[in-house]
Amino acid sequence: MLQDHAKLMQAFAVSGEIIGRKKLQKMIYIAKKVTFPFQEKFQFHFYGPYSEELTLRIEELCNMGFLNEVKEKKGGYYQYRYTLTDEGREFLSLNEVHMPFLHDCMTDMNDQNARFLELVSTVLYFDNLSKEEVTEKVFTLKSKQRYTEEEIDQAYQYIEALKEKAKPH
Amino acid sequence: MGYAEQKLSEEKVFKDPVHRYVHVRDQVIWDLIGTKEFQRLRRIKQLGTTYLTFHGAEHSRFNHSLGVYEIIRRIVDDVFNGRPEWNKEDRLLSLCAALLHDLGHGPFSHSFEKVFDTDHEQYTQEIILGNTEVNDILSKVDHDFPKQVAEVIGKTSDNKLVISLISSQIDADRMDYLQRDAYFTGVSYGHFDMERILRVMRPQEDQVVIKQTGMHAVEDYIMSRYQMYWQVYFHPVTRSAEVILTKILQRVKELYQKSYSFKYFPIHFTSIFNSELVVEDYLKLDEAIILYYFQMWQEEDDEILKDLCKRFVNRNLFKYVEFDPAKEYKKLAELSVLFLKAGIDPDYYLVVDSSSDLPYDFYRPGEEEERLPIHLLMRNGENRELSRESEIVDAISGKRRTDHKLYFPGDFLQDDSTKRNIKKQIRTLLDYR
Numbered sequence: 343m344l345q346d347h348a349k350l351m352q353a354f355a356v357s358g359e360i361i362g363r364k365k366l367q368k369m370i371y372i373a374k375k376v377t378f379p380f381q382e383k384f385q386f387h388f389y390g391p392y393s394e395e396l397t398l399r400i401e402e403l404c405n406m407g408f409l410n411e412v413k414e415k416k417g418g419y420y421q422y423r424y425t426l427t428d429e430g431r432e433f434l435s436l437n438e439v440h441m442p443f444l445h446d447c448m449t450d451m452n453d454q455n456a457r458f459l460e461l462v463s464t465v466l467y468f469d470n471l472s473k474e475e476v477t478e479k480v481f482t483l484k485s486k487q488r489y490t491e492e493e494i495d496q497a498y499q500y501i502e503a504l505k506e507k508a509k510p511h
Numbered sequence: 512m513g514y515a516e517q518k519l520s521e522e523k524v525f526k527d528p529v530h531r532y533v534h535v536r537d538q539v540i541w542d543l544i545g546t547k548e549f550q551r552l553r554r555i556k557q558l559g560t561t562y563l564t565f566h567g568a569e570h571s572r573f574n575h576s577l578g579v580y581e582i583i584r585r586i587v588d589d590v591f592n593g594r595p596e597w598n599k600e601d602r603l604l605s606l607c608a609a610l611l612h613d614l615g616h617g618p619f620s621h622s623f624e625k626v627f628d629t630d631h632e633q634y635t636q637e638i639i640l641g642n643t644e645v646n647d648i649l650s651k652v653d654h655d656f657p658k659q660v661a662e663v664i665g666k667t668s669d670n671k672l673v674i675s676l677i678s679s680q681i682d683a684d685r686m687d688y689l690q691r692d693a694y695f696t697g698v699s700y701g702h703f704d705m706e707r708i709l710r711v712m713r714p715q716e717d718q719v720v721i722k723q724t725g726m727h728a729v730e731d732y733i734m735s736r737y738q739m740y741w742q743v744y745f746h747p748v749t750r751s752a753e754v755i756l757t758k759i760l761q762r763v764k765e766l767y768q769k770s771y772s773f774k775y776f777p778i779h780f781t782s783i784f785n786s787e788l789v790v791e792d793y794l795k796l797d798e799a800i801i802l803y804y805f806q807m808w809q810e811e812d813d814e815i816l817k818d819l820c821k822r823f824v825n826r827n828l829f830k831y832v833e834f835d836p837a838k839e840y841k842k843l844a845e846l847s848v849l850f851l852k853a854g855i856d857p858d859y860y861l862v863v864d865s866s867s868d869l870p871y872d873f874y875r876p877g878e879e880e881e882r883l884p885i886h887l888l889m890r891n892g893e894n895r896e897l898s899r900e901s902e903i904v905d906a907i908s909g910k911r912r913t914d915h916k917l918y919f920p921g922d923f924l925q926d927d928s929t930k931r932n933i934k935k936q937i938r939t940l941l942d943y944r
Contacts, residue, residue: 344836344840344843344863347836379628381625381628383624383630383632385632385665385666386665386666386667387666388883398867398911398913401911401913402836402865402867402913405837405913406836406837406840407837408837433840436840436841436844467667468667479667482669483667483669
């Protein structure tokens with residue numbers, strides 16, 4: 343019951359604060375791809391993998407009072423900060439979620455910027471393609487972001503390191 | 512003449528209750544319709560369990576896919592053809608993507624995907640790119656053509672205009688399913704002036720826009736969509752049937768993992784249970800197969816599986832009450848304990864189900880939203896986002912409506928032959944008499 347909500351709350355509980363909707367989307371997508379059992383379905387959108395279901399669940403968690411959303415003006419746009427509320431922690435204590443190693447992975451991703459996570463999630467979205475094809479995809483679909491080949495290499499290295507954290511030997 | 516340009520000697524037509532006729536002149540399209548992967552869509556209902564609420568809703572994804580193809584055919588042949596912004600080389604790509612956009616849908620997709628963590632979009636890609644009849648035909652056009660079609664459907668193509676024809680807030684997919692679902696359910700919502708919308712669509716470099724004069728027809732389309740979601744797609748009785756269906760699949764999975772000895776072993780499910788589901792096996796699954804098992808499992812020894820299958824087959828669905836997760840999650844935990852005491856497994860018989868829809872949304876620069884808005888083409892040649900011009904659309908823009916319900920077996924709770932006091936407590940908590 344409300345298991346899918348509880349999993350997301352667990353992600354917030356271990357991350358502390360997540361700043362930015364785009365970053366949040368990418369963190370959950372990447373976590374899902376490195377085997378954490380999040381249920382939200384993702385499709386490819388402007389900024390890479392995006393889940394309407396995730397947007398909805400976040401809104402629901404805010405409406406339920408389990409998640410605190412702070413909207414703040416930053417430059418020419420709005421940015422959102424998310425933290426778990428006390429009510430949310432109480433709910434989570436009643437609905438335990440067992441996801442070992444989630445803490446390490448979410449903390450690591452939270453330390454990265456949204457631009458890099460957008461690249462990492464895009465690389466993961468095309469993980470059935472060769473690196474050469476992925477590079478071409480990134481240059482075509484993400485031309486405005488002007489990613490370099492070096493950044494793409496870093497994204498690949500990051501994915502490997504994260505997979506190791508998600509499933510340490 | 513190459514295969515891509517090859518025309519049938521005579522135009523073929525499919526009689527269609529929504530568009531009157533679906534016209535096929537291209538050999539490629541005719542051949543794709545004849546593939547076993549496309550024919551399989553006849554055995555997948557467009558609206559899943561909705562037929563248990565609206566008995567007319569027996570139409571299939573085959574009908575819908577032909578409908579989406581026909582809408583795109585009318586747009587590219589009758590409206591876009593000859594316009595400088597339209598690349599006529601994209602015609603066949605658009606038609607094929609429209610026809611095949613739902614190819615990977617499985618039986619009762621929503622429940623199936625939830626339990627088995629599969630993704631019909633992923634299967635659409637794999638069927639188009641894999642060793643299939645569809646792939647053979649697309650490859651005859653060009654060795655790269657299957658990839659192009661798959662990328663348009665997967666929204667990873669750089670051809671944004673063609674993507675927006677198939678998938679956007681005003682696309683051929685939605686225009687077909689709203690009208691088709693309204694027709695087959697028999698409801699009076701869902702109707703709008705599609706002919707008018709098609710006539711005022713204009714191609715631009717990376718999207719389709721609507722001439723300003725068509726704004727009222729678009730308003731009607733958005734309102735139709737809003738009403739269809741709440742009156743048909745999220746109907747609580749349909750959701751009840753879907754809850755039961757999901758729980759049957761969940762039970763079968765659990766029993767298989769516990770090495771339960773089935774009287775009717777789910778041979779078609781074993782590759783899913785073992786996480787080895789390949790396209791070949793996936794394509795063997797359709798609703799006839801699933802319903803066969805439900806019929807047979809009414810004779811199983813496992814009480815839960817037997818009961819749930821009887822409920823689904825005989826339409827003895829769960830009852831429901833409104834539920835507010837924010838205020839009532841503690842009550843839910845309490846109910847869960849009482850259900851256990853009453854000998855009713857809450858994992859299968861106490862279910863929260865949520866529905867939510869955002870009728871229209873617009874892109875707010877920098878806000879990290881990801882929906883492509885509908886743009887009106889103004890008389891001065893500028894594009895204006897729809898909700899800036901339409902007060903009606905503005906009133907519902909960005910406003911999500913969500914509904915939660917708590918489902919349970921009313922008959923179990925009213926059976927006072929056992930655990931009478933506990934059941935009474937449950938009924939009181941649920942406010943269910």
